[in-house]
Amino acid sequence: MRVLLSAYDSRGGVEPLAALAVRLRELGAEVRVCAPPDEEFAKRLAGVGVEAVPTGRSVRDLVTGRTPPSPGGLPRRAADLVAAFHENVTAAAEGCDVLLATGLVPAVAGVKSVAEKLGIRYVYASYQPVSLPSPHHPPMPRPGRPLPPGVTDNRILWDRDARDAQDVFGDAVNTHRVSVGLPPVDNVRDHVFTDRPWLAADPLLAPWEQPADLDVVQTGAWVLPDDRPLPADLTAFLDAGAPPVYVGFGSIPLQDPEEVTRAAVEAVRARGRRAVLSRGWADLDATDDRDDCFVVGEVNHQALFRRVAAVVHHGGAGTTTTATLAGAPQVVVPQGADQPYFAGRVAGLGIGAAHDGPVPTARSLSAALETALAPETRERATAAAGAFRTDGAAVAARLLLDAVG
Numbered sequence: 001m002r003v004l005l006s007a008y009d010s011r012g013g014v015e016p017l018a019a020l021a022v023r024l025r026e027l028g029a030e031v032r033v034c035a036p037p038d039e040e041f042a043k044r045l046a047g048v049g050v051e052a053v054p055t056g057r058s059v060r061d062l063v064t065g066r067t068p069p070s071p072g073g074l075p076r077r078a079a080d081l082v083a084a085f086h087e088n089v090t091a092a093a094e095g096c097d098v099l100l101a102t103g104l105v106p107a108v109a110g111v112k113s114v115a116e117k118l119g120i121r122y123v124y125a126s127y128q129p130v131s132l133p134s135p136h137h138p139p140m141p142r143p144g145r146p147l148p149p150g151v152t153d154n155r156i157l158w159d160r161d162a163r164d165a166q167d168v169f170g171d172a173v174n175t176h177r178v179s180v181g182l183p184p185v186d187n188v189r190d191h192v193f194t195d196r197p198w199l200a201a202d203p204l205l206a207p208w209e210q211p212a213d214l215d216v217v218q219t220g221a222w223v224l225p226d227d228r229p230l231p232a233d234l235t236a237f238l239d240a241g242a243p244p245v246y247v248g249f250g251s252i253p254l255q256d257p258e259e260v261t262r263a264a265v266e267a268v269r270a271r272g273r274r275a276v277l278s279r280g281w282a283d284l285d286a287t288d289d290r291d292d293c294f295v296v297g298e299v300n301h302q303a304l305f306r307r308v309a310a311v312v313h314h315g316g317a318g319t320t321t322t323a324t325l326a327g328a329p330q331v332v333v334p335q336g337a338d339q340p341y342f343a344g345r346v347a348g349l350g351i352g353a354a355h356d357g358p359v360p361t362a363r364s365l366s367a368a369l370e371t372a373l374a375p376e377t378r379e380r381a382t383a384a385a386g387a388f389r390t391d392g393a394a395v396a397a398r399l400l401l402d403a404v405g
Contacts, residue, residue: 002096003400006034006089008056008081008107010063010251012318014041016127016200016393017102019224021050023397032092034085034111040298048224055088056081056107064253064281074143078106078172085110086176096120097404101192102127102200105165108192109173113182121404125198125396127317128338129208132197132216133158133190136209140337142168165189200396201317204387205324205345219399220392221321228300234276237294241274243309244294245369246328248278252314252335257282260360264312265293267365271373273309302326310352310372312365315339324351327385329372333360351381 005017014035021031035041037054045052061067085107098121101111115122139161174184185191199218208216247264268275274292277284286293305326313319315332320342323330330352332343343354353368
């Protein structure tokens with residue numbers, strides 16, 4: 001059996017595909033992954049022996065502004081993504097039995113068109129419930145299209161979201177579909193999601209609520225155990241004192257990273273703790289030369305989070321999942337997209353605190369850390385880790401194999 005997995009996403013969206021690919025290989029499948037050409041993605045996939053097919057532009061360059069805006073803006077980028085993923089997936093899908101896609105809608109639409117052209121089974125997967133239409137939650141606002149104020153009926157908001165998606169991506173998707181001999185679609189969002197999407201998220205951390213219009217298959221989160229050792233100098237820092245507080249914003253660029261770093265370090269010190277700062281795409285760095293702060297780049301977060309007092313982060317699906325599985329109390333400072341949802345879940349489960357707003361001050365972050373560092377929060381975080389399902393990738397791999405019989 002041959003499987004092609006595809007994502008145009010940040011590190012948190014590519015990492016789960018590595019987990020699924022490894023489980024599929026254990027069941028005897030051949031696997032390829034179409035992913036952005038960013039070096040860190042390719043390195044991670046190569047590290048677990050998964051063949052990567054670089055597709056589209058660098059996500060990091062796009063997110064951090066290193067890619068200059070094109071004259072056509074978002075519609076031009078959407079058209080480029082549809083075409084790039086259709087072309088690369090077509091070339092990589094020879095002999096494949098199933099295609100699984102996640103990430104941005106235009107990239108997924110390119111994969112879906114390949115599945116239609118080649119007659120291959122297609123599955124869409126999401127890492128968070130709030131991206132899927134449901135009467136129980138509103139959609140995430142799309143860039144430049146805030147949710148209308150005063151509207152509380154979620155079904156109305158999801159209908160509006162479908163129209164917004166069609167307005168933003170419809171021309172790019174349909175122009176390409178017609179060019180390859182496929183009919184246009186009038187609801188690109190539901191076209192790529194299908195009526196039976198998968199939800200690759202832990203049922204405790206991110207449950208799918210019933211009743212709902214979609215027949216969602218919740219597999220559990222796709223987590224690959226990471227046995228890479230921590231760097232020797234980081235281990236020495238951890239061993240030299242009480243567990244520090246981790247601060248990192250992953251693939252999120254910050255408007256003023258220096259100010260956020262100062263606020264975070266001051267808040268951590270106010271609680272009598274040391275800090276581990278993760279550079280990430282915001283390029284965080286130490287604000288002074290005191291020895292109570294340690295700056296890290298790419299490291300094994302599974303191992304690191306088990307050794308910290310708390311994790312301060314942006315609330316992406318990947319980081320929230322890793323921190324929850326590690327039993328680490330959390331402070332979520334959401335910046336947008338699905339992050340307010342995960343902030344609410346962390347607070348609702350009592351395994352940490354949700355910061356009010358995307359820009360922390362030393363005072364606001366210190367108050368949130370007071371909650372996260374409380375013994376009862378640690379107890380609940382430990383219990384949540386014990387209840388976390390670790391078989392999500394194995395469940396999904398078996399479902400894919402069973403689907404093609």
